Amino acid sequence: MPIKTKRTYYQLQITLQHIEPPIWRRMLVPGGITFHKLHKIIQAAFDWQDYHEYSFQFEDFLVILPNPDFQFHETEKNPKKFKLEQVIDEYCQFTYEYDFGDGWEHEMIFEKAVQLEEEVHHPVCLDGERHxxxxxxxxxxxxxxxxxxxxxxxxxxxxxxxxxxxxDTGGRKFDPEYFYRQAANRKLAKITC
Incomplete structure (x- = not known):
């Protein structure tokens, strides 16, 4: 009988800032992922279109894609190389910003680490509210x-x-209260980690 292995997942609460009532998602994301993969996960969970720049902001450094027109600063980390597990124990709260023009700031709160059977290979949306x-x-x-x-x-x-x-809704009338967790999880299931 094969031995089942377990993998660490991080439970994150992600809330879009400066909007009331809140728009949020509670996620399980696999340990070992890069911040670029975390960006893709957030895009799928919120159903963003993923055509703007993004960053992750911490107290003393920034995770952002290098811009060839500017020198990469020593307090900047490349999201395609830098991993969530490198900082999750030290920083349980940070900010994800999507679309620097509109400035969509998402508060990221690390709630806990959980162990799941290895058959799960993708992020999971546990709950959420609003479009x-x-x-x-x-x-x-x-x-x-x-x-x-x-x-x-x-x-x-x-x-x-x-x-x-x-x-943004695929032809459906926009409803700010709409959130369908199963649709988010279908998108998330396509992101292998």
Whole structure:
């Protein structure tokens, strides 16, 4: 009989900042992953489109892709080489920023480490609430204005904004309260770790 091995997973609470009520996900992510893989996991869990730059911000360093136009600073780490397990014990809270123009900051909180059977080879979304804002809506302030417009059928931009947001929903009407965990987990199952 084969011996079942266990793998360490990290339970993370990820909350989009500056938006009320909160938009959040609780995740199990495999140990040993790079920050670039963690970026891909967050993109899938929140259903972001993954066409903007990103970084992970810690108290005394930054995890960010090198830019050929600028010198890589000694306090910067390459997300394709730097691994989550290198810092998770020391830093139980940090920030993930996606889209430097809109400035979507996600608070990352390490809750605990768990051991899972090795048959699980991908991240898992345990829970969450609410749909993330549409891409390129203009940050938290733009999203607040977007919500005001789509909640007012009399607003002259109402229909246009709902139609514009369908680029992010696959043709479904945008619903800020919508979150379907099974759909997130289908996307996450495609990310092997």
């Amino acid at each position: 993330r804002p549409p891409e390129d809506v203009g940050g938290p302030g733009g999203y607040e204005e977007f919500l005001r417009v789509i909640r007012d059928p009399e607003d002259e931009d109402h229909d246009h904004m709902l139609l514009w947001a369908e680029k």
